Amino acid sequence: MEDTHFIIPHFCNEKDIHLFGIMDGHRGAAAAEFSAGALPGFLQNLVSVNSPSQALLEAFVKTDVAFRNELNSRRKSKGDIQKDSHPGCTAVTALIVKSKLFVANAGDCRTIICRAGNPYALSRDHVASCLDERERVIAAGGHVEWKVDTWRIGPAALQVTRSIGDDDLKPFVTAEPEITETSLSAEDEYIVMASDGLWDVVSNTDVVNIIKDTVKEPGMCSKRLSTEAAERGSKDNITVIVVFLRPVSTAERIY
Known part of the structure; x- marks a missing residue:
């Protein structure tokens, strides 16, 4: 299992602030495990003195720098990280501040919102098959070539163009996330966050239709989605977080 996650209701001990995140590791679980522990801490220190969007941006970058420094320290001390090991992870976070929702994404995890029964993407996938990301x-300074039916980056043949870690592919595989800000309204029912193990085989529309036919309890919905992905042949780790926005604190992950 290379996926990790966090669910932190009442973030910073504030009743109207809630934080959720998923990290999908590759080339090992080290980056995902480190990021799940470090990113909320960086964000907590930043969010009180910055706008939520700026705090999220800086938290991603600081987590990336801290993880790569940790790797270098372990290499120098001849720890369990080999010199040719360059773990990384994609990451998506959702920060709810009162009636505002901030989604920060680096990589191919994804967040959607169901508004009046319809899905709307709150993030986009950062992969080399996207022309603007490839450019x-x-x-x-990165090298991109067509391998195994898709565009890939460098000798590692990585598909994602943004990630935490992957120090052999910096700076062109950046840790800087794209951030969206959404004003929540009475039409907004829930958000679904998931690693690409779900999205590779289940579309945004499918997700909404599946939840429509499921008991409106986050654990039930998460499990139903992950089971559906597995039944459709997903070979990747699957982590799903469903957050019902009324009340916001009802959330659960299943993988």
Whole structure:
């Protein structure tokens, strides 16, 4: 299992602030495990003195720098990280501040919101098959080539163009997330966050239709979605967080 997550209601001991996140590791679980522990701490220190969007941006970058420094320290001390090991992870977080929802994403985890019964994407997948991401990587000095039916980056043949870790592919595989800000309204029912193990085989519309036919309890919905992905042949780790927005604190993950 290379996925990790966090669910932190009443973040910073504030009743109207809630934080959720999923990290999907690759080339090992080290980056995902480190990020799940470190990112909320960085964000807690930043959110009181910055706007939520700026705090999220800086928290992602600080987590990336801290993890790569940790890797270097362990390499120098001849720890359990080999010199040719370059673990990384994609990450998506959702920060709810009163009636505002901030989603920060780096990689191919995804968050959608169900509004008046329809799905709306709150993040986009950062993969080399996206032209603008591919051009950004090339402009930053990265090498992209077509391998195994898709565009991939560097000798590691990585598909994602943004991640925490992957120190052999910095700076062109950046840890800087894209951030969306949404004003929540009475039409907003729930958000679904998941690693690509779900999204590879279940569309945004399918997710809403599945939840429509499921008991409106976050654990039941999460499990139903992960089971559906497995039945459709997903070979990747599957982590799903469903957050019902009335009340916001009802959330659960299943993987």
